[in-house]
Amino acid sequence: MNIIKYSTLVFFICFVGIKVNAQQLExxxxxxxxxxxxxxxxxxxxxxxxxxxxxxxxxxxxxxxxxxxxxxxxxxxxxxxxxxxxxxxxxxxxxxxxxxxxxxxxxxxxxxxxxxxxxxxxxxxxxxxxxxxxxxxxxxxxxxxxxxxxxxxxxxxxxxxxxxxxxxxxxxxxxxxxxxxxxxxxxxxxxxxxxxxxxxxxxxxxxxxxxxxxxxNGGGCLPPRWGLGFTQRVERMTDAKGVFQEAKDFEEKGYPLDFIGLEPGWQSKSYPNTFEWDKKRFPEPEKMVKELLQKNIRLNLWINPYVSPDAPFYKKIFPYTASHTVWAGLVPDLKTDSARNFLFNALNKNKVDIGISGYKIDEVDGGDSYLWPDLATFPSGISAEQMRQTYGLLMQRYTTELYQQKNIRTYGLVRGSNAGGVSFPYVIYNDYYNHQDFITALINSGFAGVLWTPEVRASNSPEEWVRRFQSNVFSPMAMINAWASGTKPWTYPEVAPIIKEFALLRMEMMPYWYSEFAKYHFQGIPPFRAMNLEDGFQNIIPAQEIKNNNLEENPYAKAITKEIKDQYMAGGNLLVAPVFTGQKSRTVILPKGKWFDFYTGKYAGDGEVITATPGLAKIPVYVKDGGIIPMTKPMLHAPKTDEKVDIEFRYYGSKPGTYQLYDDDGETYNYEKGDYSIRTVKISKIKGKLTGSISDGQKNKPNSTGKISYKMMTL
Known part of the structure; x- marks a missing residue:
């Protein structure tokens, strides 16, 4: 059948009764x-x-x-x-x-x-x-x-x-x-x-x-500085005394800590939730929050949005909830003003308004046997399917607004998101817990407009503990989630010095992480991303791997091209290649251009496949030629607003390098009004001698930079 093209063509296939509308696009x-x-x-x-x-x-x-x-x-x-x-x-x-x-x-x-x-x-x-x-x-x-x-x-x-x-x-x-x-x-x-x-x-x-x-989608999120520090989520039934003990142990042992996560036990009842403090375990939450803030430690609260019959606002929110429950709790219809008011007022009162710094939003993703079914109805008329696809977005949106109203940044965790969530200050996590697949997810997060943490929970050996921790340090949120295991950074004494070294490295790299997240916001460049987005990488032809070629077992066997799913870019200058439990060495594919060892500055290769044998104490990390990494002293907490920190600019290779160092107050949304500074750092090596410069700070703009020094890593 010949079909004549019009701007809009409608025809009916009458014998099957299907309406077809083909459209020429504008x-x-x-x-x-x-x-x-x-x-x-x-x-x-x-x-x-x-x-x-x-x-x-x-x-x-x-x-x-x-x-x-x-x-x-x-x-x-x-x-x-x-x-x-x-x-x-x-x-x-x-x-x-x-x-x-x-x-x-x-x-x-x-x-x-x-x-x-x-x-x-x-x-x-x-x-x-x-x-x-x-x-x-x-x-x-x-x-x-x-x-x-x-x-x-x-x-x-x-x-x-x-x-x-x-x-x-x-x-x-x-x-x-x-x-x-x-x-x-x-x-x-x-x-x-x-x-x-x-x-x-x-x-x-x-x-x-x-x-x-x-x-x-609004530009990437810019976390507060403390969000890029280190966080420990405590065992689920920890009380106020246990929280203070946790903070004391970290300080006495010399491990950095910026915020503590409280799991379901902070509430009087959970699954479903009351959103009220348990008065026995936390008799004075406001005092607790205040005292922890004085120690430069913040609190993050676990929630899921399902309302217990014992919640104070249960009867009031009831008419604005879904036809079906989750864990016998009401599902607020977040597309109604009334449901939002009741739920987010509960998340604000005696929480955000006393200094709680963020939320961990659980169970807004799946699975089908837990969440509302697709045949559920919502008062707003939004279908259950559409609500499933967007509930994580809605929770991120309206919790973020609680903090925006106070001009205070937050940084939290969420289980579900979608397109549109790029600008929300949340990191995705899950319960799957496969280290290799966690790294692949970190790579793919840069294509999905989300952030992902390969969090550390528990391990079967000291080696696994180290390997998981190392890759977690090079991710959007450095976190131990001990909600079930109660693990600490020093749980394995034989590797505790390695863990401490990397926890402090996370803090030393704060100027780098913060500047790279600024690029996420102002330029849309994901801070953690696939090698496929790096110049020079696509010109390398990877090796081949063969899947099961036994035709009896796999009648459609076919050789496939090997995917590079175990190394990634961390910011613009670093290539990270995690090592997994049981590995003594691993191959690393370097894009075209010279690359150098992050720790020593030694030349590693140029557009080639190399073998890394780092030992347990290191995770392979490489810096591109001319790369500059701003570093500061190893602090136990992220710097406060207006706190001056000395910065050492480490320079790798021999190619002239340029870096954009970002600065703002680290805590408010004032940067959205232009209250920030970007200073250009230039370093070159001429006849073996290092020359470095940084542009002047702008008048009346944030400037937390103290003494400046330059270090030539590649001799």
Missing amino acids: WAEVEPGVWKTTVGNPEKYNLLTASGVAPYHEALLKLEKSNFPLSKTDITTKVVDGKTYLKFPLQKSEQIFGFGLNFKTVNQRGKILELHVDHYNGSDNGRTHSPTPFYVSSKGYGVFINSARYLKVYAGSAVQRDSKNPPKVQDRNTDPDWDPHPYSDGVEILVPAEGVEVFVMGGPTPLNAVQRFNLF
């Missing part, structure tokens, strides 16, 4: 390098309306100009029987990254996923803590589907019969290279709604596409 550049099209009749409630974020226009203006990166005629859409079908072109050499917080794979081409908020259960099938409907191409563009529905994704895995680039037909009987997965020339996405908003992010590089996505 793209509008809504922000610099960001284009939008509307397909069908999009739902009013989506990820952007749930998060309430606005694009960071001024930052987007500063990015390199980009043209529309795809062939518009090769993007096809249609609405069939109340569902929206999307197809985006793929070239043969393209790699696809993203589609949420995946734990086992980085390259998503060839995958079939259902993007569904859930706890991670061991398989990269789309069910995860943040199933962000955004993907990035190795060709230097990104695609974002703004829908709060469960999306079905065929990421280069389906072949249409009328494809412009059909796969080669092979005969398995005679072709030894027969491929069970024929070439697919498109990413196809099924949206279970009568329309959707689609955004394309320009490049020209994959990192630029990620930057545009992050800035379009």
Whole structure:
């Protein structure tokens, strides 16, 4: 059948009674390098309306100009029987990254996923803590589907019969290279709604596409300085006396500590929750918070949002809750003003208003047997499916507002998020606890617009304890979560000196971490990200690995390209390659350009595969040529506002280096009004002699820098 193309073509396939609407798309550049099209009749409630974020226009203006990166005629859409079908072109050499917080794979081409908020259960099938409907191409563009529905994704895995680039037909009987997965020339996405908003992010590089996505969603979060220090979550039934003892032990043993996390036992009842202090374990919470703050230690409180019949506001909030309960607790409809008022007033009164510094928001992700079912109803009319996809976003949004109203920054933990959550000061965690997969998740977090911590809970050996702790230090939140185990940094005495060294290293690197998070906010550059976003990395051809090739056991066996999912960039200058339990050595792929050992400054390699044998006391970390790492003295607490700290700028290699050192008061949102400073550091080595300079501090701008020194790490 020949079909004549019009701007909108509607035809009916009467014999099956299905309505098909094919639409020629109109793209509008809504922000610099960001284009939008509307397909069908999009739902009013989506990820952007749930998060309430606005694009960071001024930052987007500063990015390199980009043209529309795809062939518009090769993007096809249609609405069939109340569902929206999307197809985006793929070239043969393209790699696809993203589609949420995946734990086992980085390259998503060839995958079939259902993007569904859930706890991670061991398989990269789309069910995860943040199933962000955004993907990035190795060709230097990104695609974002703004829908709060469960999306079905065929990421280069389906072949249409009328494809412009059909796969080669092979005969398995005679072709030894027969491929069970024929070439697919498109990413196809099924949206279970009568329309959707689609955004394309320009490049020209994959990192630029990620930057545009992050800035379009408000820019990355900028934690308070103390949030980048060290945190210990105590055993779940710890009382006030135990909290003070914890703080005392850390201080006496010389371990850094910036905030303590209280688990469910701080409440009078939990699962479901009263959101009230247990008066026996915590008789004077305001006094406790005040005394801890005087010691430069803050408190973070565990919650989930499900309301116990014993909560003081239970009867009042009842009419504004879902038809189904969770752990016999009410589920507040956060799209109603009344439910929000009751719940967040409870989180403010005698908590935030007495100095509680943040929340850990649990169980807003899954699984299906715990949370409300998809047939649940909510007073606002938002479907259970849409609420599942956005509940973590809503909790982050409104708890953040509690702190914004007081002009105090927070930094917390959350189990569920989605697109739109980039700017919220929360880090995702879970109960899966596989070290290798935790690192893959950390890599993928940079594509998903979220932060992830490979937290440390417990270990089976001193070696595992060290290896987990080392990689956790090079992550968005350095944390021991001892809610069940009661573990301490010094739990294994034989490796306690190594643990202390890395805990203090975290504090020494505070100027670096803070400056890199500033880039996340002002430039949209993820502080922790995949090697695929690093210049020079994609030019290296990795080795091959063979999956099970026994045709009896695996009749569709096929060699696959090895993914690089165990090393990552930490900020702009550091490459981190964690070592896992049982490993004595590991290979590291260095991008093109010279790289140097972080600890010694010795030359490591240039665009090559090297073998690292660090021993137990080190995690392999490398610095690019000309890299500058600002370091300070090893403090036990993050510096206070206006506290002067001396900074040593460590310089690696021989290439002239430049670094942007960021500074503000470290605690308020005044930086959003321009109350911050960025000082340019320049270092070069001429005839073996080091020359360093830093631009003058601006008048009436924050300046916490004390004495400045420069250290040449590479001799």
